[in-house]
Amino acid sequence: MISVRICALACGLCIALTAPRQADAQSVEAFYKGRSVTMLVGTSPGGINDISARLVARHVSRFLPGNPTIIVQNNPGGGGLVTAKRLFFNSEKDGSVLAKLERAVPQLAIQGNANAQFDPARFTWLGSLSSYTDDAYLMLVNANHSAKTVTDLKTSGPPLALGADNSASSNLIFAVIAKEVLGLNVNVVRGYAGAAPLFLAMQRGELDGQMVGLSSVRTGQRDLWTRKAFRPLMAFGRTNRHAEFPDMPTGRELARDPAAVSLIEFAELPFFMALPFAAPPDIPADRAKALQTAFMAMCRDKAFVDEAEKLGVDISPIDGEAILKLLAQTSATPKDVIARYNTVGGEKK
Numbered sequence: 001m002i003s004v005r006i007c008a009l010a011c012g013l014c015i016a017l018t019a020p021r022q023a024d025a026q027s028v029e030a031f032y033k034g035r036s037v038t039m040l041v042g043t044s045p046g047g048i049n050d051i052s053a054r055l056v057a058r059h060v061s062r063f064l065p066g067n068p069t070i071i072v073q074n075n076p077g078g079g080g081l082v083t084a085k086r087l088f089f090n091s092e093k094d095g096s097v098l099a100k101l102e103r104a105v106p107q108l109a110i111q112g113n114a115n116a117q118f119d120p121a122r123f124t125w126l127g128s129l130s131s132y133t134d135d136a137y138l139m140l141v142n143a144n145h146s147a148k149t150v151t152d153l154k155t156s157g158p159p160l161a162l163g164a165d166n167s168a169s170s171n172l173i174f175a176v177i178a179k180e181v182l183g184l185n186v187n188v189v190r191g192y193a194g195a196a197p198l199f200l201a202m203q204r205g206e207l208d209g210q211m212v213g214l215s216s217v218r219t220g221q222r223d224l225w226t227r228k229a230f231r232p233l234m235a236f237g238r239t240n241r242h243a244e245f246p247d248m249p250t251g252r253e254l255a256r257d258p259a260a261v262s263l264i265e266f267a268e269l270p271f272f273m274a275l276p277f278a279a280p281p282d283i284p285a286d287r288a289k290a291l292q293t294a295f296m297a298m299c300r301d302k303a304f305v306d307e308a309e310k311l312g313v314d315i316s317p318i319d320g321e322a323i324l325k326l327l328a329q330t331s332a333t334p335k336d337v338i339a340r341y342n343t344v345g346g347e348k349k
Contacts, residue, residue, distance in 0.1 A: 028290045031095065032066030039072045040091075040099040042083035047195060048216040050074065052129055052275045052313050053100035056295075059304045063294035070098075079169060080105045081115050088118040093280045095287035098126070101278055103270040104170060110330050111342055121327050122281040124288045125320035126295040129275035129308070130215070133316030136235035136242045137174060137271060140217065141209035142202055143231050150233045150249060153184040160186040163198040163207040171198070171211040173267060174236050174251075176344050178211075181263060182254045195220060202230075209233075213274075214242075218312030236264070237271035259340075266333045266341055273323050274314070292320050 041053040050072075057070040075083045080102025091097040106120030139150070141160065147153055153160055162179075164172035175188045189207060192198045199221055201207040214232075217225050224230065235242055236251040251268075255261045279291055298304050299317035308315045 027065070028286050029065035031287065032064055032068040035066065035068040035096065037061075037068045037070045037095075038097045039070050040075045040083045040087060040097065041072060042076060042080035042100070042102045042105070043074065044076045044194065045074055046220065048213060048219055048275070048313070049100055049102065051219050051311055053277075055304075055308060055311060055313060056100070056129070056277060056298070059301065059307075060294050060298045063297040063301075065290060078115060079108075079165075081108065081113075084116070085118065087278065087280050088123065091280045093282045095279060095283045095291060098277060098279050098291070101276050103128075103274050103276060106273075106276075106327055107270050107330055110327070110333075111338055119281075121324060124279035124281060124283050124291070125323040126277040126279065126292050127299070127317055127319045128273040128277070128323060129299065129317055130314040131316045131318045131322075132237050132271045132274050132314065134242075135237065135271070135274060135314040135316075136214045136232075136245075137170065137237040137268075138212060138214055138217070138232040139174075139178060139209060139234045140212050140230045140232050143229055145208050145231070147208075147233060148231070149247075150184065150254065153178075153186060153233070155185065157185065160184075161189055161206075161208045162186050163189050163192045163201055163210045165192055165194065166190055170270075171195075173341075173344050174211040177236075177251065177264065177267060178234075180344070181256075181260050182251065183256070199224070211236075213237075215312055215314045222312065237268050237274075259337075262334070262337045263340055263344075266330070266337050267344075269326060269330050273318065273326050276323060295319075 039053055039057045041050050043049040054072050057072050061067050061070050075086060083099055084101055084105045087097065087099045109116040109118055109120045141147060147160060162175040164175045172190060175186065178184045179186045179188055192201065195212055195216055198207065198210040202209065232245060232248055234249055234251060238250050241248060241250060251264050252261055255264055277295060279288065296317065296319055299315060305315055
């Protein structure tokens with residue numbers, strides 16, 4: 001009897017030891033076939049992040065073995081940090097959870113943000129839809145405003161009222177850079193929750209403008225953009241002028257000294273991975289490779305590119321390796337530049 005029990009125990013132990021190996025040995029196609037994959041989005045519905053996540057969810061499955069169903073789940077909070085921390089710490093590390101991350105989230109960790117206690121280089125980066133090749137982060141004002149060019153903001157007179165979110169948001173940081181680093185005659189009005197409320201405030205006359213991405217305007221405010229309700233005055237996120245606006249200067253052109261240029265360059269780094277997608281760290285290597293390969297194949301697909309163009313999403317993709325290189329470049333920024341940047345998005349200016 002004892003020998004039978006020992007034999008049964010040994011068999012059970014053998015099964016327990018081999019089960020994980022069998023799971024690990026499961027093919028990528030077998031894992032994804034018939035499965036629902038969750039795509040987290042760190043923002044509320046609407047806007048470029050949500051639109052691009054749903055675009056990818058509609059297409060990338062065609063390029064994944066097993067063709068899983070991909071379900072988008074909005075998970076807003078903390079400027080995208082809620083989603084990033086969920087993906088890094090609390091999601092299944094098996095390839096069943098993906099995320100459209102906010103572009104500035106990795107930089108927050110590199111800055112030493114207390115709420116970003118994760119290593120961005122450990123995410124399984126699939127790539128970014130946009131490297132901002134055909135995009136720009138604009139200072140956008142109402143078309144009826146008296147400022148016709150950014151030069152008009154270098155003179156005395158009533159300041160331009162630029163709306164912004166709270167600390168660490170791109171629209172706040174670049175509005176403060178325009179005011180305090182470039183010396184433009186603007187007032188930064190904080191406390192708005194996203195681009196849509198800012199556009200409403202502009203239409204009501206509460207604000208004169210905001211800092212916002214060109215692709216975001218074209219996707220979220222297409223009618224108003226087409227009717228020329230807005231005027232762009234300057235652009236960040238570019239090393240040269242946008243071909244569509246050859247007379248509009250970049251922030252780097254307007255910088256007064258090398259220190260200002262260094263600050264702007266650091267601030268702009270997230271734009272070059274503007275629409276990044278990732279999976280958690282430590283997922284099986286074959287699934288990571290399949291996800292990365294599928295993402296880049298999707299970006300070259302005509303049906304995908306055609307739909308992206310109709311939506312106004314900039315498709316100038318980079319792969320996961322390119323994202324890691326950008327993160328390394330960000331990490332190599334001198335500490336004094338990062339310290340100055342951290343004060344830009346502080347609680348009060």
